[in-house]
Amino acid sequence: CRRIGVASPGAMTPVGSSQSTTSIAQFYRAAWSANKEANRLAPHTPSVWLNVGGAVLRLTFAGEAMIPNVVPALAHLCIDPRPRVDLDIAIWDSVSTKVNMPPPPWSSGDYIARGEIRSHSGEGGFEVAYQPGSGHLSMLQGNSRRAMVWTHDASQCPYWERAAPLRTLLHWWSSRRGQQLVHGAAVGTADGAILLTGKGGSGKSTTALSALLAGLDYIGDDYVLCQLTGAGAVVHSLFNTAKLDREAFQRLPELSDKIANADRLGEEKGVIFTREHFPQQVCRSRVMRAIVIPCVTDRVSSRMVPMRAALAYLALTPTTVFQLPGANQPALAFLKQVVESLPCYQLELGRDPAQTATLIKQFIEQLA
Numbered sequence: 036c037r038r039i040g041v042a043s044p045g046a047m048t049p050v051g052s053s054q055s056t057t058s059i060a061q062f063y064r065a066a067w068s069a070n071k072e073a074n075r076l077a078p079h080t081p082s083v084w085l086n087v088g089g090a091v092l093r094l095t096f097a098g099e100a101m102i103p104n105v106v107p108a109l110a111h112l113c114i115d116p117r118p119r120v121d122l123d124i125a126i127w128d129s130v131s132t133k134v135n136m137p138p139p140p141w142s143s144g145d146y147i148a149r150g151e152i153r154s155h156s157g158e159g160g161f162e163v164a165y166q167p168g169s170g171h172l173s174m175l176q177g178n179s180r181r182a183m184v185w186t187h188d189a190s191q192c193p194y195w196e197r198a199a200p201l202r203t204l205l206h207w208w209s210s211r212r213g214q215q216l217v218h219g220a221a222v223g224t225a226d227g228a229i230l231l232t233g234k235g236g237s238g239k240s241t242t243a244l245s246a247l248l249a250g251l252d253y254i255g256d257d258y259v260l261c262q263l264t265g266a267g268a269v270v271h272s273l274f275n276t277a278k279l280d281r282e283a284f285q286r287l288p289e290l291s292d293k294i295a296n297a298d299r300l301g302e303e304k305g306v307i308f309t310r311e312h313f314p315q316q317v318c319r320s321r322v323m324r325a326i327v328i329p330c331v332t333d334r335v336s337s338r339m340v341p342m343r344a345a346l347a348y349l350a351l352t353p354t355t356v357f358q359l360p361g362a363n364q365p366a367l368a369f370l371k372q373v374v375e376s377l378p379c380y381q382l383e384l385g386r387d388p389a390q391t392a393t394l395i396k397q398f399i400e401q402l403a
Contacts, residue, residue: 057140059161063174065137066183070125073097073132085112086319087205088214088260088271090121100131100189105200107295108274111310111317122208123181124201128189136172136185139165149360150203162207164360169196173203173360178211194296194303198276199257205273206359214262214271215369218354221254221270221321222246224396226403228254228270228321230261231329231382233350238329238384241283242391244307248289249392252318253309261323261373268323268376275310275317286388324402326351326374327395329382337385337394347379378402 077098083106085092091114096102105126106113129135145153150164150173160177170191175182182204186192206216219232220243231239240256247253257278260271281301284291291297293312294305310317328342328350352370356362380398384391 057138058159059140059155059163060159062137062140063161063176066174066185067125069134069136070097070127070183070185073127073129073134074125076134077127077132082116083109084114084116084120085109086114087112087273088209088212088262088320090208090212091117091119092122092124093117093120095123095125097125097127097134098131100128101126101186101192104189104192104197107308107311108198108200108276110308111272111275111314112319121180124204125181125183126185127183128186130188130190136187139172149358149362151360162361164203166203169193171196171203173201173207175204175207182208194299194306195278198278198306199274202258202273203360205260207361209260210362210365214260215366215373216258216273216355216359217261217270217351217370217373218258218358219351220256220277221259221272221323222251222395223254223321223324224251224399226399227324228252229325229327229395229399230259230270230323230377231327232347232354233328233330234354236331238331238382240277240279241286241388242329242382242384242395244277244279244287244290245388246392246395247277247309247313247316248287249389249396250316251392251396252321253313253316254318254321261369263369263372263376266322268373269320270323271320272318275308277307277309278304279307280304323373323377324399326377326379327382328380329384332383332385334383334385336387337391338383339380339394339398340383342379342381344374344379348374 074097080096083094141152147153150166162175165172170186172185219230220239221228221230222243243256255272260273262269293307326347
């Protein structure tokens with residue numbers, strides 16, 4: 036079959052010089068031609084429709100190779116096909132389709148933080164990001180209704196991409212709709228939810244899963260989607276996954292038989308697809324009642340302590356902004372509004388996860 040462009044094993048092949056005369060617009064068109072060829076050659080694969088924060092997204096796959104890397108984490112958002120789509124996302128790889136991605140108009144020295152590409156991210160209204168660690172390229176054109184995710188070899192997808200697929204595209208798209216991806220977890224009840232946030236190792240994921248085991252609703256972990264409405268702040272689910280290290284699973288032994296990548300635990304964080312094991316508790320959205328910053332302590336029992344909004348903002352902002360390509364002043368302003376619109380607390384974690392979950396449930400009931 037005919038190949039398009041040149042690809043190296045497991046990575047994009049830059050042109051070798053940042054002085055390429057190819058523009059992002061030309062590369063974008065060439066990439067879509069390659070995707071069209073991949074779809075022509077690959078076996079027909081049904082599209083997947085999602086409801087993400089109120090928007091309808093359609094995922095179109097060239098063959099089946101990328102489906103296990105994308106759909107499981109988003110399966111709780113699946114909906115029936117819709118006549119109108121807010122965003123079409125083409126997803127494909129080169130190895131399974133035997134169609135290569137054209138050489139990009141940047142050099143290997145142009146890769147900078149957050150997957151951004153020096154002098155090209157945002158050029159001409161095109162958003163483009165490449166993650167060398169995972170080999171995933173994401174592209175979105177201005178206000179168009181189509182986007183693309185590509186990788187060289189679907190079988191080499193790392194666990195963190197399977198746990199939070201399409202994160203970069205969802206960040207770009209949602210920010211244009213007045214929403215914001217936030218690094219944190221969210222759990223709650225029918226009365227509302229709390230946003231758990233803070234730096235890595237603070238206890239967010241362990242706290243969220245303790246609440247899940249105690250019967251609370253699970254909106255998400257790692258990244259959730261926040262929105263400010265006339266009725267207040269709302270948190271939407273993105274991924275039904277949770278990631279924990281070996282030590283955290285030892286604190287929550289009830290989850291040990293639910294780890295999707297248990298054979299690699301220790302080499303990588305353990306991933307749980309909560310929809311598979313707790314389908315009735317995974318929900319798409321809740322009104323937010325508070326921002327809560329967990330911290331590990333030597334206390335016997337957990338407790339909530341009021342916290343100044345400025346300190347909550349400092350806990351929330353860095354881990355959100357530093358990981359999202361293109362997140363800048365608008366993201367900071369949005370997060371500031373969220374923090375100022377909600378009460379903020381520090382959750383001093385005690386030794387008993389079940390007691391922490393009970394405290395969270397009572398806390399939400401008091402705020403509702």
